[in-house]
Amino acid sequence: MGNYGQFCPVARAMELLDERWTLLVIRELLSGSRHFNELRRGVPRMSPALLTKRLRTLVQAGVVERYEDDDRVIYELTPAGEELQSVVEALGMWGIRWMPELGDEDLDPHLLLWDVHRNLDLDAMPDGRTVLAFHLFDARQGARDWWIVVNEDGVDLCDADPGFEVTVRIEASLRALTRVWVGEADWDEALRTGEVQLHGPASIRRQVPVWLELSAFAAVPRPTPREPVGVID
Amino acid sequence: MGNYGQFCPVARAMELLDERWTLLVIRELLSGSRHFNELRRGVPRMSPALLTKRLRTLVQAGVVERYEDDDRVIYELTPAGEELQSVVEALGMWGIRWMPELGDEDLDPHLLLWDVHRNLDLDAMPDGRTVLAFHLFDARQGARDWWIVVNEDGVDLCDADPGFEVTVRIEASLRALTRVWVGEADWDEALRTGEVQLHGPASIRRQVPVWLELSAFAAVPRPTPREPVGVID
DNA sequence: CAGTATCCATTTCGATACTG
DNA sequence: CAGTATCGAAATGGATACTG
Numbered sequence: 001m002g003n004y005g006q007f008c009p010v011a012r013a014m015e016l017l018d019e020r021w022t023l024l025v026i027r028e029l030l031s032g033s034r035h036f037n038e039l040r041r042g043v044p045r046m047s048p049a050l051l052t053k054r055l056r057t058l059v060q061a062g063v064v065e066r067y068e069d070d071d072r073v074i075y076e077l078t079p080a081g082e083e084l085q086s087v088v089e090a091l092g093m094w095g096i097r098w099m100p101e102l103g104d105e106d107l108d109p110h111l112l113l114w115d116v117h118r119n120l121d122l123d124a125m126p127d128g129r130t131v132l133a134f135h136l137f138d139a140r141q142g143a144r145d146w147w148i149v150v151n152e153d154g155v156d157l158c159d160a161d162p163g164f165e166v167t168v169r170i171e172a173s174l175r176a177l178t179r180v181w182v183g184e185a186d187w188d189e190a191l192r193t194g195e196v197q198l199h200g201p202a203s204i205r206r207q208v209p210v211w212l213e214l215s216a217f218a219a220v221p222r223p224t225p226r227e228p229v230g231v232i233d
Numbered sequence: 234m235g236n237y238g239q240f241c242p243v244a245r246a247m248e249l250l251d252e253r254w255t256l257l258v259i260r261e262l263l264s265g266s267r268h269f270n271e272l273r274r275g276v277p278r279m280s281p282a283l284l285t286k287r288l289r290t291l292v293q294a295g296v297v298e299r300y301e302d303d304d305r306v307i308y309e310l311t312p313a314g315e316e317l318q319s320v321v322e323a324l325g326m327w328g329i330r331w332m333p334e335l336g337d338e339d340l341d342p343h344l345l346l347w348d349v350h351r352n353l354d355l356d357a358m359p360d361g362r363t364v365l366a367f368h369l370f371d372a373r374q375g376a377r378d379w380w381i382v383v384n385e386d387g388v389d390l391c392d393a394d395p396g397f398e399v400t401v402r403i404e405a406s407l408r409a410l411t412r413v414w415v416g417e418a419d420w421d422e423a424l425r426t427g428e429v430q431l432h433g434p435a436s437i438r439r440q441v442p443v444w445l446e447l448s449a450f451a452a453v454p455r456p457t458p459r460e461p462v463g464v465i466d
Numbered sequence: 467c468a469g470t471a472t473c474c475a476t477t478t479c480g481a482t483a484c485t486g
Numbered sequence: 487c488a489g490t491a492t493c494g495a496a497a498t499g500g501a502t503a504c505t506g
Contacts, residue, residue, distance in 0.1 A: 005278045007339045007411050008348075009450045010260050010321055013328030018251045020499075027243050036468050045238045047500060052469060062331070073468060079456070080331040087327055088243055090319040095246030098295070098313040106240045115241075178240050217242045223312070253479080269488050280480055285489060306488060470505070477498075485490070 013087075016061050021046050023091065025054050026084050029064065029077050031118065036073060041114050096182065096217040107174050109136050109143040110159075112181060117148045117157040119213040125150055132211075133166040136174045168200035168208055183218025249294050250317075254279050256324065258287050259317050262297065262310050264351065269306060274347050329415065329450040340407050342369050342376040343392075345414060350381045350390040352446045358383055365444075366399040369407045401433035401441055416451025 002019075004011040017023055021043060028042035039051060055075060058064040063081040067074055077084075113134065134146040147158045147166075156162075170177070176195035179185040187209040190196040198205040237244040250256055254276060261275035272284060288308060291297040296314040300307055310317075346367065367379040380391045380399075389395075403410070409428040412418040420442040423429040431438040 003338060004254075004257065005338055005341055006257070006344060007335055007341065007415055008257070008260070008344075009325040009328030009332065009415065009448075011257055011328075012332040012339065013324040014256055016332070017324070018253060018256070020251060021237075023247055023251070024237065024239070024241070024244055027241070045500090047502090048469065049471080050499060053499095071467090080327075083327055083331065086323040087320070090323040091246040091250070092242040094313075094316055094320055095242030095244075098316065099242070099245040099249070102240055105236060105238055106245065108238055108240065111239060111241075182240055182242065215242075273488095278480090280482090281489065282491080283479065304487090468506100471503085473501095475498105475500090477496100479494105479496085481493090481495105483491080486488100 016057070016063070017084075017087070019054070019057070021050065022054055022058070023084075023088060025051065025058070026063070026077075026081065027088050029075060029081065030085055030088060034074050034076060036075070039075065041110070044108065044110055092217045093220050096220050097223050102175065102178060102182075102184070104175075107178055109139040109146070109174055112174070112178055113146045113148070113157055115181065115215065116212060117155050119215075120148070120150060120155060121211055121213050122150065122155070124207070124210050127152075129164060130167045130211075131162070131164045132208075133169040134177075135169065135171045136177065137171065139174045166200075168198060168204045170196065170198055170208065172196040180214070181218065182215050183220070246320075249290070249296070250320070252287065252290070254283065255287055255291070256317075256321060258284065258291070259296070259310075259314065260321050262308060262314065263318055263321060267307050267309060269308070272308070274343070277341065277343055325450045326453050329453050330456055335408065335411060335415075335417070337408075340411055342372040342379070342407055345407070345411055346379045346381070346390055348414065348448065349445060350388050352448075353381070353383060353388060354444055354446050355383065355388070357440070357443050360385075362397060363400045363444075364395070364397045365441075366402045367410075368402065368404045369410065370404065372407045399433075401431060401437050403429065403431055403441065405429040413447070414451065415448050416453065 002015050004015060006012070024043050024046075025039060028039050031042070033039045033042055036048075036051070039055075040046070040048065043051065055064060055066065058081070059066050062078055063084065065076050065078050067076075129149065129151040132148040132150075134148070136144050136146075143159070145159070145161070147160075147162050147164075149156045149158065149162055149164060172180075172190070172195060176185070176190060180187060180190050180196060185195070187196075191198065198208055236248060239245070257276050257279075258272060261272050264275070266272045266275055269281075269284070272288075273279070273281065276284065288297060288299065291314070292299050295311055296317065298309050298311050300309075362382065362384040365381040365383075367381070369377050369379075376392070378392070378394070380393075380395050380397075382389045382391065382395055382397060405413075405423070405428060409418070409423060413420060413423050413429060418428070420429075424431065431441055
């Protein structure tokens with residue numbers, strides 16, 4: 001296995017890249033994760049043993065470089081790995097356009113918050129500390145409440161109340177917030193229908209859609225559903 | 234399996250596309266194959282049972298349409314399938330740039346000739362019949378000699394002498410011709426070193442590199458090998 | 467933090483032969 | 487032509503627990 005026996009460059013690329021999880025690990029590295037346990041948070045359903053194995057393969061293939069710095073292990077994309085951005089982008093754009101709507105099994109609160117917390121528009125946020133509290137009322141016990149703490153030191157994601165004053169509180173179903181995140185629904189509509197609710201001073205509520213940058217694929221135009229044939233308008 | 238449990242569009246796309254062979258079948262469909270046994274020639278190492286299975290999955294996913302016309306079964310990409318061109322292109326460009334040099338196990342005479350025969354520049358070829366004879370002296374017995382017959386009716390690939398007068402004869406090792414085909418070597422050099430030899434009237438020999446269009450990825454610029462650090466020139 | 471170790475159920479695929 | 491049928495070997499990966 002692994003080998004297609006073809007000289008075709010597509011086949012050769014897939015020999016490396018069609019292994020389960022591989023491109024998701026690459027995606028994580030492209031979004032800036034550099035440590036083992038950071039990577040794990042981006043691919044939570046992947047076992048650590050398998051992550052190790054994939055990283056080894058990628059290092060071996062010259063796509064990832066592994067080194068130690070100050071006793072911390074660092075994984076980084078090589079130039080070859082960086083160029084996989086075009087592949088990941090093409091895949092994501094295709095996926096958001098053509099894969100069916102999100103099923104319940106695609107929703108993952110941990111992953112959603114992890115994504116949200118690393119895509120905040122820090123420049124748009126006020127100085128000092130900002131605390132975003134999330135309540136996903138239908139998420140599984142233990143993954144229902146989250147806090148994102150932003151200050152000069154960076155951004156922290158917590159699944160336990162850090163005790164700071166909350167700047168704004170965001171309540172939604174897991175599905176509703178995910179749909180906004182991937183661009184299946186838009187902020188205005190989600191807020192108007194109440195699927196996503198913001199609690200806090202109006203001036204700050206208005207800022208939330210600015211602070212939360214959405215998934216890189218949220219803005220991809222969706223295919224226009226084909227008009228029924230024979231209908232004239 | 235199949236399911237990553239992620240809302241990420243890259244993960245959703247890979248749920249469909251990371252299965253072994255899938256993107257190669259798509260590639261075949263993108264290059265114009267429409268019938269089962271035509272597809273098989275593009276993925277010769279794939280068992281027919283598996284091809285059936287993949288086609289079913291793709292139809293189910295809305296990427297391929299299957300229908301019968303005049304008792305022939307036809308497979309065709311849907312608009313969703315056509316859009317996978319961007320993915321296949323990105324993969325191929327990456328593969329040709331970053332995968333290691335061709336190993337012996339990547340070489341396949343049948344596949345090479347199949348590719349060559351469907352990428353001839355017919356407009357550049359003379360009227361009447363043209364017969365290209367190939368001799369791959371190191372290919373396995375039975376895959377050593379090939380004839381491509383071009384006439385008004387189209388292009389035919391034969392592994393047995395069709396008996397027509399040969400217009401030009403091309404002799405090379407399997408590796409040498411494959412390397413030219415994927416752009417790892419260029420025509421001029423291959424001819425100069427004799428790795429590829431043409432036999433026939435000079436005026437026609439000059440035409441061969443025009444007639445044989447190369448792989449779509451042959452023209453992709455290759456990465457410049459990094460200069461050794463510390464060397465000044 | 468950054469992995470190892472273990473273990474087995476499940477899948478998956480390749481090879482080969484056959485069919486309406 | 488367009489697939490089915492069958493079978494077994496291999497590997498893949500998920501779950502879980504553990505470690506320096």
